[in-house]
Amino acid sequence: MNFCSNCGAKLVVRVPPGDSLPRHVCDSCATIHYRNPLMVVGTLPEWEDRILLCRRAIEPRLGFWTLPAGFMELGETTAQAALRETLEEARARVALGEAFTLLSVPHVNQVHLYYRARLLDREFAAGEETLEVRLFGESEIPWDAIAFRTISTTLRHFFADRKEGRFRMHAGEILPPK
Amino acid sequence: MNFCSNCGAKLVVRVPPGDSLPRHVCDSCATIHYRNPLMVVGTLPEWEDRILLCRRAIEPRLGFWTLPAGFMELGETTAQAALRETLEEARARVALGEAFTLLSVPHVNQVHLYYRARLLDREFAAGEETLEVRLFGESEIPWDAIAFRTISTTLRHFFADRKEGRFRMHAGEILPPK
Numbered sequence: 001m002n003f004c005s006n007c008g009a010k011l012v013v014r015v016p017p018g019d020s021l022p023r024h025v026c027d028s029c030a031t032i033h034y035r036n037p038l039m040v041v042g043t044l045p046e047w048e049d050r051i052l053l054c055r056r057a058i059e060p061r062l063g064f065w066t067l068p069a070g071f072m073e074l075g076e077t078t079a080q081a082a083l084r085e086t087l088e089e090a091r092a093r094v095a096l097g098e099a100f101t102l103l104s105v106p107h108v109n110q111v112h113l114y115y116r117a118r119l120l121d122r123e124f125a126a127g128e129e130t131l132e133v134r135l136f137g138e139s140e141i142p143w144d145a146i147a148f149r150t151i152s153t154t155l156r157h158f159f160a161d162r163k164e165g166r167f168r169m170h171a172g173e174i175l176p177p178k
Numbered sequence: 179m180n181f182c183s184n185c186g187a188k189l190v191v192r193v194p195p196g197d198s199l200p201r202h203v204c205d206s207c208a209t210i211h212y213r214n215p216l217m218v219v220g221t222l223p224e225w226e227d228r229i230l231l232c233r234r235a236i237e238p239r240l241g242f243w244t245l246p247a248g249f250m251e252l253g254e255t256t257a258q259a260a261l262r263e264t265l266e267e268a269r270a271r272v273a274l275g276e277a278f279t280l281l282s283v284p285h286v287n288q289v290h291l292y293y294r295a296r297l298l299d300r301e302f303a304a305g306e307e308t309l310e311v312r313l314f315g316e317s318e319i320p321w322d323a324i325a326f327r328t329i330s331t332t333l334r335h336f337f338a339d340r341k342e343g344r345f346r347m348h349a350g351e352i353l354p355p356k
Contacts, residue, residue, distance in 0.1 A: 004181065006179075039289060078349070079351070111217060111256055
């Protein structure tokens with residue numbers, strides 16, 4: 001961040017009065033430009049005892065498997081974002097269930113939220129950012145080819161909860177790889 | 179958003195290739211400037227059968243009561259943000275409990291997350307953005323002077339769950355006032 005998005009002047013980095021952290025400040029129009037973590041929202045779609053995964057057609061992690069998810073847009077609720085991303089990436093229509101995992105990923109400034117979801121039909125297909133979409137039973141999950149640790153963590157909680165016969169919300173964090 | 183924060187050139191608003199929504203695009207350095215909802219994170223601190231509220235020293239809603247909460251910072255987990263805001267606004271040290279409410283507020287592009295929390299001592303005090311901090315029993319809650327609907331919703335879920343003897347996570351949304 002170099003220039004003020006409001007007036008175009010050069011920004012300086014400084015702790016504003018009453019604040020405790022350095023911010024990008026515009027001395028020309030007095031705007032403070034905050035930067036904050038972003039939310040990534042998606043679903044864990046179920047069909048009978050199988051779950052839907054998408055193989056990524058874009059970087060990062062092109063060719064790896066993921067749950068349908070993406071950045072929340074302005075004006076959306078988390079539920080709307082989850083339904084939209086599921087439709088965009090897997091062309092899949094789902095009935096949304098409970099919020100299931102809420103995972104902070106502080107080293108990339110993201111918070112990931114996954115909802116449980118039930119596929120309404122089997123008419124899913126690869127969206128623009130997806131190479132293929134498939135249903136996987138627990139024994140078929142390609143654990144070595146999962147795109148992100150938020151996804152493998154969400155899948156592990158799902159299979160563990162399903163075995164226990166009781167689903168609950170899991171909040172946690174994903175720390176940087178060693 | 180008028181100017182490119184990367185190179186300072188004037189921005190245009192247009193749907194980028196492969197996208198479906200208009201974005202602020204820089205034709206000079208090819209940066210796409212996305213805007214996304216922000217997370218507000220806080221706690222619902224308990225002391226015996228009372229809960230802690232802060233009276234706001236800043237706009238919006240100066241003089242109204244709220245739970246300690248604020249915008250997540252870069253590099254934080256949601257749990258760290260909740261503890262930091264509780265310390266900053268109420269000078270209170272808490273043991274964090276479960277994630278309790280997750281409320282989308284789409285008309286202001288925010289997602290609010292509140293954790294249950296237990297005060298470790300009674301040494302709380304007003305922080306910089308707070309006029310006073312007090313403990314309230316259920317019958318003492320100043321319902322007509324609560325700052326935001328995310329707060330009154332979180333408090334109502336808390337007292338309802340406490341009556342039921344069973345706390346669970348509540349995900350939902352706050353729609354614009356009529």
